[in-house]
Amino acid sequence: MEAVLREGGFVARKPGWTGRVFEDFEVGDIYEHPLGRTVLPADNVWFTLLTQNTNPIHFDHVYASQTEFHRPLVDSTFTLALVTGQSVSDISQNAMANLGWDEVRLPRPVFEGDTIYSRSEVLETRVSRSRTNVGIIKVKTIGYNQEGAVVIEFVRTCMVYKRGCVPHTSRPTLS
Numbered sequence: 001m002e003a004v005l006r007e008g009g010f011v012a013r014k015p016g017w018t019g020r021v022f023e024d025f026e027v028g029d030i031y032e033h034p035l036g037r038t039v040l041p042a043d044n045v046w047f048t049l050l051t052q053n054t055n056p057i058h059f060d061h062v063y064a065s066q067t068e069f070h071r072p073l074v075d076s077t078f079t080l081a082l083v084t085g086q087s088v089s090d091i092s093q094n095a096m097a098n099l100g101w102d103e104v105r106l107p108r109p110v111f112e113g114d115t116i117y118s119r120s121e122v123l124e125t126r127v128s129r130s131r132t133n134v135g136i137i138k139v140k141t142i143g144y145n146q147e148g149a150v151v152i153e154f155v156r157t158c159m160v161y162k163r164g165c166v167p168h169t170s171r172p173t174l175s
Contacts, residue, residue, distance in 0.1 A: 017089065017093075020093065021094050023135075025137050025160070027123065027124060031120050033089070033090055033118045033120065038113065038114070039074050043112075044074045044078065045059045048075045058073060060072075076106050076110075083143035083152055084141070084156065086116070086143070087141050087156075091137070092158050094160055096161055097159045099158055100156070103153075103154060104154040105152065106151065107151065107153070108145070108151045110151050115146040117146075120156075128159060132162075135160055136157060138155060
């Protein structure tokens with residue numbers, strides 16, 4: 001922490017949140033990820049089209065109205081990306097690499113207008129056998145909607161930098 005002279009005296013300049021490093025994770029820790037996100041119709045259509053998913057249940061309201069859901073389903077890979085993204089500030093802000101997503105389950109559909117929240121539990125930690133600057137963590141992440149219904153769950157494994165090994169960002173200091 002650095003002291004900065006301002007009118008009226010010194011004030012502390014404090015760094016913002018920079019994420020956890022490998023040593024911060026303990027098996028059993030649960031992180032309630034802070035941000036929820038409402039899925040917009042544009043999210044669903046754009047993601048579906050960007051990924052070349054041609055199933056009309058995601059973007060054709062007339063088609064979707066004839067299914068048991070009676071409305072478009074949100075592309076499940078969008079749900080996976082959204083919930084993974086929600087977990088970054090707590091889990092992988094300092095990741096070197098994601099190693100895999102396993103046991104992906106989608107117990108309930110997501111619809112346009114749903115708000116998705118998530119949380120992760122640390123299942124396993126171990127030092128890397130091949131890289132001295134990282135450890136490997138495994139977490140189970142659950143995404144749920146505004147009613148508390150689980151819409152996705154998966155296990156993710158990633159390499160996270162150890163303390164003192166995180167690359168620094170090059171950022172100018174403002175006075």
